[in-house]
Amino acid sequence: MHSQSTALKVxxxxxxxxxxLNKLREQILSERDPARPExxxxxxxxxxxxxxxxxxKAFKTAIDAAGIDAKVVPGIKTTxxxxxxxRGPLVIIRPKGLFYQRVSPKDVEExxxxxxxxxxxxxxxxxxxxxxxxxxxTEDQIPFYxxxxxxxxxxxxxxxPTDISDTIAAGGYQALAKALSTMRPEQVVKEIEKxxxxxxxxxGFPTGKKWRSALNAIKxxxxxxxxxxxxxxxxPGAFMDRTIMEGDPHAVLEGLILAAYALGAQQGYLYVRAExxxxxxxxxxxxxxxxxxxxxGENILNSGFSFDARINRGxxxxxxxxxxxxxxxxxGKPGNPxxxxxxxxxxxxxxxxxxxxxxxxxxxxxLIIERGSGWYAGLGVSHSTGTKVFSxxxxxxxVGLVEVPMGVPMxxxxxxxxxxxxxxxPFKAVQTGGPSGGCIxxxxxxxxxxxxxxxxxxxxxxxxxxxxMDDTDCVVDVGRYFLRFxxxxxxxxxxxxxxGLTRMREILxxxxxxxxxxxxxxxxxxxxxxxxxxxxxALGSSAPNPVLTTLRYFKEEYMAHIRDHKCPAGVCKDLITxxxxxxxxxxxMSCARQCPAQCITGKKKAAHxxxxxxxxxxxxxxxxxxxxxxxxx
Amino acid sequence: MSHYGVQIDEIIERxxxxxxxxxxxxxxxxxxxxxxxxxxxxxxCDHTGVPLTQGYSVATFYQSFRLDPSxxxxxxxxxxxxxxxxxxxxxxxxxxxxxxxxAGGTTEDMRFTLSTVNCVGACALAPVVVVDNExxxxxxxxxxxxxxxxxxSQNAVGIEEGGHA
Numbered sequence: 001m002h003s004q005s006t007a008l009k010v011x012x013x014x015x016x017x018x019x020x021l022n023k024l025r026e027q028i029l030s031e032r033d034p035a036r037p038e039x040x041x042x043x044x045x046x047x048x049x050x051x052x053x054x055x056x057k058a059f060k061t062a063i064d065a066a067g068i069d070a071k072v073v074p075g076i077k078t079t080x081x082x083x084x085x086x087r088g089p090l091v092i093i094r095p096k097g098l099f100y101q102r103v104s105p106k107d108v109e110e111x112x113x114x115x116x117x118x119x120x121x122x123x124x125x126x127x128x129x130x131x132x133x134x135x136x137x138t139e140d141q142i143p144f145y146x147x148x149x150x151x152x153x154x155x156x157x158x159x160x161p162t163d164i165s166d167t168i169a170a171g172g173y174q175a176l177a178k179a180l181s182t183m184r185p186e187q188v189v190k191e192i193e194k195x196x197x198x199x200x201x202x203x204g205f206p207t208g209k210k211w212r213s214a215l216n217a218i219k220x221x222x223x224x225x226x227x228x229x230x231x232x233x234x235x236p237g238a239f240m241d242r243t244i245m246e247g248d249p250h251a252v253l254e255g256l257i258l259a260a261y262a263l264g265a266q267q268g269y270l271y272v273r274a275e276x277x278x279x280x281x282x283x284x285x286x287x288x289x290x291x292x293x294x295x296x297g298e299n300i301l302n303s304g305f306s307f308d309a310r311i312n313r314g315x316x317x318x319x320x321x322x323x324x325x326x327x328x329x330x331x332g333k334p335g336n337p338x339x340x341x342x343x344x345x346x347x348x349x350x351x352x353x354x355x356x357x358x359x360x361x362x363x364x365x366x367l368i369i370e371r372g373s374g375w376y377a378g379l380g381v382s383h384s385t386g387t388k389v390f391s392x393x394x395x396x397x398x399v400g401l402v403e404v405p406m407g408v409p410m411x412x413x414x415x416x417x418x419x420x421x422x423x424x425x426p427f428k429a430v431q432t433g434g435p436s437g438g439c440i441x442x443x444x445x446x447x448x449x450x451x452x453x454x455x456x457x458x459x460x461x462x463x464x465x466x467x468x469m470d471d472t473d474c475v476v477d478v479g480r481y482f483l484r485f486x487x488x489x490x491x492x493x494x495x496x497x498x499x500g501l502t503r504m505r506e507i508l509x510x511x512x513x514x515x516x517x518x519x520x521x522x523x524x525x526x527x528x529x530x531x532x533x534x535x536x537x538a539l540g541s542s543a544p545n546p547v548l549t550t551l552r553y554f555k556e557e558y559m560a561h562i563r564d565h566k567c568p569a570g571v572c573k574d575l576i577t578x579x580x581x582x583x584x585x586x587x588x589m590s591c592a593r594q595c596p597a598q599c600i601t602g603k604k605k606a607a608h609x610x611x612x613x614x615x616x617x618x619x620x621x622x623x624x625x626x627x628x629x630x631x632x633x
Numbered sequence: 634m635s636h637y638g639v640q641i642d643e644i645i646e647r648x649x650x651x652x653x654x655x656x657x658x659x660x661x662x663x664x665x666x667x668x669x670x671x672x673x674x675x676x677x678c679d680h681t682g683v684p685l686t687q688g689y690s691v692a693t694f695y696q697s698f699r700l701d702p703s704x705x706x707x708x709x710x711x712x713x714x715x716x717x718x719x720x721x722x723x724x725x726x727x728x729x730x731x732x733x734x735x736a737g738g739t740t741e742d743m744r745f746t747l748s749t750v751n752c753v754g755a756c757a758l759a760p761v762v763v764v765d766n767e768x769x770x771x772x773x774x775x776x777x778x779x780x781x782x783x784x785x786s787q788n789a790v791g792i793e794e795g796g797h798a
Contacts, residue, residue, distance in 0.1 A: 046757045049768035085757030236713035239754035274660070274697050275753055315656055316696030318751065332653040332681070334694035393715040393756035400757060431714065467714045481717050485751070491694075594775060596730055618730075619723050623773045 014294040016302040018177035021168070028169045034095060037074035037116060042090040042157065044081025044243060045278060046400075051104065052078075052089035058105035062112040074116055080247015080282075082157040083401035084144055087127065092157075097138040100125040130397070130419065147417050150403045151379065151387045152363050156247035161282050164289040167250040173295055175366035176254050179261055180303040183369075188262035189215060192365065194373035196385035200240075201230055201321070201358030202436065202462050203538070204384070204451035207365075210345055210355060214263055217346040217353040225353040227265045227309075229256055229362055230326060231272035231279065234318040235434030236485065238465035240389040241359035243401055245272065245279035248363065249286035253309075255362030257296060258369055259355060260307040268309035269349070271326050274316055283311055318435075318489035322537045323348070323356050325491070336491050337537035358463065360389055380406030384450035388464055392418050395427065395470040404449070411445035414468055421470045429469045429553070433462030435482045436542035438549025439475065458549040460542070474571035475550040475557050480508045482546040486539060497540030500531040504547065511558060512572040514565030521558060525551065570632040573617045577633055580621075582607035584629035591621035591630065639665045641673055645680045655681045655691060659698055668699040704739040704746035706784050708732075708764050708777070713752030715759040724760055725749055727774040731781075745781070 015021050041047075041056045059076055068074070074093075082090050087101035093115055100111065100122065107125060114120045127136045129143065136142050150156075159166040167173070179188050193208030218225050229252060233241040245252055256268050272280050287309065290296035298306045317335050319325045325335035327349040348354025364386060368376045377385050384406035390413065393399050397419035404413060414420065414427055421427050429439040432449075438459035440447055447453055451461050469478070483505040492498045507524050510516040528544035535541040551558060560566050567575040580591075580600075587605040592598075597616045602608030610621070610630075622630040644661045648654035658677040662669050669677075669692055678688040692698040708728060712721045725736055728747055732740050739746040755761050758770035764780050 045753075046755050049755050049758055049761070049770060085755075088757065233754075234751065236717075236752035237715050237756055238752070239756065242754050275750065312656070313660055315660060315698065317694065329656070330653070332651075332655040332683070332691070333687070334690050336694075391754075391756065393759070394718050399715075399759075434714075465714070467718070469718065473718055478714075478718075481714070485712075489751075596727070618727055618774075619720065620727060620774050623720070624775065 014292070016294070018181045018301065021173060021177045021301070025168050025171075028165050032169070036072065036095075038094040039074050039076045039116075040092040040094060040157070041076065041078050042080075042082045042088060043078040044085070044088075044246065045239070046081065046085035047088035047090060048278075050088045054105045055089050055091065055103050055108060058108035059112070062108050063116075066112050066117060068116065077160050079159060080156040080161050081243045081401060082139075083153070083243075083403075084142075084398065085401065086397070086399040091125075092139060097140065099127060099137065099139045099142065101127050144398050144400070144402075144417055144419070147412065148403050149379075149387055149405050151367060152244065152251075152360060152389055153247075153401070153403050155251065156243065159248065161247050161249055162285050164250065164286070164293060167248075171370070172250045172366075173254055175368075175370035176257055176261075176295065177301060179258055179369055180301050180305060185262045185264060186215075188258060188369065191368060191373045192262070195368045195376040196373075196383070197361065197364055197368060197376065198384065198451060199358055200360035200364070200388065200463065202433070202460065204461055207357060207361055210357070211259070211262060213343070213345040214353050214355045218263070221346070221353060223264060223352075224267065225263050225265045225355070226349045227256055227259045227263060227268040228326070228330070228349060228354060228356045229268070229270040229272075230321065230323075230356055230358045231270055231276070232314045232321040232326060233273055233276075233359070233463060234321045234489075235436075235463050235465045237391060237393050237431075237467050238434060238463050239391050240401060240464045242273075242276045242279050244359050244363050244389070245276065246282050249279075249282045250290065251363040251366060252283070252359055253286055253290055253296065255357075255365035256309060257300065257307055258365050259357070259362065260309075261305055263355060265355075266307055268307065269330055270309060270311045271314060271320070271330060272311055273314045280311060280313060287311075317491075318485075319491050319537070319539050322539055324537070326356065327354065334491070336493050337539070339536055360464070381448065381450050383452055388449070388461070390449075390464045390466045392466050392468070394431075394466075394468040395421050395473065396468040397422055406450040407448045407453075409445065410440060410447045410449055413449060413466065414445070418468065421468065423470065425471060427468050428471050428473060429475070429550075431459075431467040431469060431478065431546070432465065433460035433542075433545070434465050435486050436460060436538065436545055437462045437465075438545045439469070439478070439553060440549075441553040444553075458552055459545065472569050472571070474567055474569035475554040476508055476511050476561055476567070477569075477571045479547045479550055480505060480512060483508060483543070486543045490539065494534070494536040494540065496531045496534035497536065497543065500527055500535070501540070501543055503527060504531070504544065508547070511561045512567070513574040514561060514572075516562045518559075518562065520562070521551065521555075576617065577612050578610050578615055578617060578619070578621060579612070579631055579633060580608050580610055581629045581631050584627050586627055586629070588626075590626075591624045594620050594624045596620065641676060645676055648681075650680050650682060652681050652683050655683050655688065656695075659688075659692060663698055667703045668701055701739070702743070704743050706744060706765055707746045707748065708762065708781075709748050709750045709753075710736075711751075711753045711755070711759070711761040711763070712749045713754070713756060713759070715756040716752075716761055719759045721760040724762060724772060724774060724777065728777065731774075731778065744785070 091100040091103045114122050189211045197207045198204040320329045320335040322337050323344045325337040329335040379386050389403045429441050431439045487501045490497045585607040592600040599611040599614035662673045710725045762769045762772040
């Protein structure tokens with residue numbers, strides 16, 4: 001793409017050894033001038049949706065027009081997601097590392113003139129610390145980044161994910177070369193065991209143990225064995241895996257190849273969610289380049305080890321994130337889970353021993369092999385080693401992607417890195433683990449974020465979505481939301497999930513209308529227990545978690561709905577009325593024009609009135625009003 | 634059968650004749666034609682050696698497959714958790730009212746297909762509405778309406794490619 005050209009011709013380098021890889025790396029680095037200015041433009045999904053592709057185009061045009069001396073003409077590089085999505089589109093000018101935020105194409109000319117030609121910062125585009133009002137010039141000084149430890153994400157935002165030479169220059173495939181030239185497959189498994197790495201997809205099963213079980217299964221059953229990447233990131237609000245696949249696809253691929261080497265697999269699969277077209281494209285490009293360089297396919301690095309992989313696009317079924325459902329989907333069938341009397345490491349894809357790991361898990365593998373299990377085990381806390389990537393979303397100032405060592409308190413992530421809730425009030429709860437997880441209330445904000453502490457608090461790590469809720473979010477509504485989600489996604493094979501979730505949702509529907517009794521809460525709890533015990537797969541058995549945790553921590557709010565027929569957060573439609581504050585209303589009439597029920601009356605420049613009888617409670621008036629005159633009571 | 638110059642035979646020939654390629658085939662057919670017609674389904678099943686009933690079992694199990702033609706423009710409202718908290722559901726209700734169509738359906742004039750999506754992962758822009766492939770950030774009923782009016786003023790250009798594939 002636009003990265004500094006290293007003139008690598010595909011096919012001209014088929015690497016034959018670890019030494020070849022190093023030679024190539026040195027050549028790439030020697031052809032690069034570290035002093036040459038480089039404009040790095042984030043092309044993650046968030047920034048792209050905000051128009052960063054137009055910003056990149058504008059830079060090209062502006063640089064050509066500025067007539068900068070060819071010797072010092074800056075490179076333009078488009079990278080994966082930098083994580084600070086709420087400030088996008090992001091532009092970083094290297095080597096100084098100047099960090100510009102919310103850049104639009106019309107700012108580009110000024111950046112080229114002021115920064116690239118005159119060497120000055122464009123102050124209005126710099127990040128301003130909201131606490132001190134100080135201007136911050138570089139990325140590493142911004143609190144959002146300063147408090148993170150980017151290990152898995154270390155390349156993302158630095159490399160062009162569509163150019164393998166960038167990956168190789170950054171040290172990509174060194175772990176593979178090391179393993180193939182100096183380690184026996186069994187040693188690779190041992191290293192992963194010693195690292196303490198646990199699966200990043202949800203349950204936190206120790207990765208090394210899984211691989212070991214597969215080796216044992218192979219002893220009994222022989223090969224073939226399959227290795228599979230679970231990139232079916234379905235938890236709403238989660239985009240860690242997408243970011244890794246988009247921003248550093250070779251890391252995932254290298255982890256997969258290492259797993260294949262450890263287990264003696266010849267065929268692998270990457271199952272990627274269909275809603276992630278960019279991730280699919282970048283993985284396809286990465287695989288083609290890796291094949292051309294002899295890093296994937298026949299006789300990798302001339303070691304005698306052959307392995308190849310293919311991508312399966314998901315087709316929009318949340319349940320396919322579940323291992324057995326994912327396998328049946330790869331086989332071309334509807335993704336129905338099966339009972340796990342026999343575990344999938346023994347009988348998985350095509351009935352063969354199979355290792356399935358999540359994207360982030362695989363991306364950790366090369367780091368462990370290259371830097372050693374001892375280094376990795378030193379990160380995080382004792383039973384949850386390493387770092388974890390979270391998507392921090394909802395009612396939080398700094399929406400984006402963060403990576404921290406395991407065991408960091410929840411408050412540090414939400415309040416320090418996330419910058420707290422927009423209205424300045426304390427957060428109400430943090431929902432972790434998606435539809436299978438739960439809500440951690442503010443009073444437990446000191447909870448260390450690791451597998452075991454989150455489970456003890458009634459939630460779970462899940463894949464890493466962290467949804468921050470404030471006092472305008474209703475726990476009954478959030479419970480309904482997740483139940484409705486899972487009800488729709490349930491494959492319908494087993495009764496506890498198919499009917500249990502529907503019944504639970506109906507009870508919550510009643511609560512949201514101010515109906516229901518205390519007996520209903522008891523029934524809800526016992527039904528939840530039955531679903532947990534009886535469902536066939538994790539989609540069903542973990543489905544009651546959002547309701548159970550909110551009942552545990554926010555019972556009063558449930559009671560307010562049932563007993564007082566009130567929704568304290570002002571969300572449940574049947575329990576609220578919209579009205580207009582005559583003090584604040586300017587009589588601009590825009591709400592009346594937008595109201596689909598035409599129930600707002602009032603003359604120009606006079607306070608308006610909402611007819612509560614006719615009101616649909618659609619909230620459009622509230623969204624429309626620029627003077628905050630529409631209030632909920 | 635052809636669309637945008639893609640012959641159905643050409644799609645069918647892309648994959649080996651094994652049952653595991655059924656989903657690949659249906660995805661490619663859907664992305665070229667916007668839906669899977671009865672004829673296309675028959676061809677895909679014949680090629681992969683899968684009974685027709687199983688072809689429909691697959692096509693109705695996965696959300697991204699469509700058995701009816703879709704509208705010229707596809708409006709997808711994100712209902713991820715972040716979008717839900719910021720009013721995604723209200724947007725769906727509003728669009729249903731404006732277009733007089735239920736989520737998942739297509740307007741009578743075949744102009745718009747309205748659907749919801751679990752999460753597009755653009756949570757910083759919540760609530761998000763994706764119109765064709767354009768992301769509307771911090772979407773409000775007014776913004777979506779404006780975008781629909783822009784589309785309405787454009788001439789019909791045939792069935793949009795891509796969509797949910």
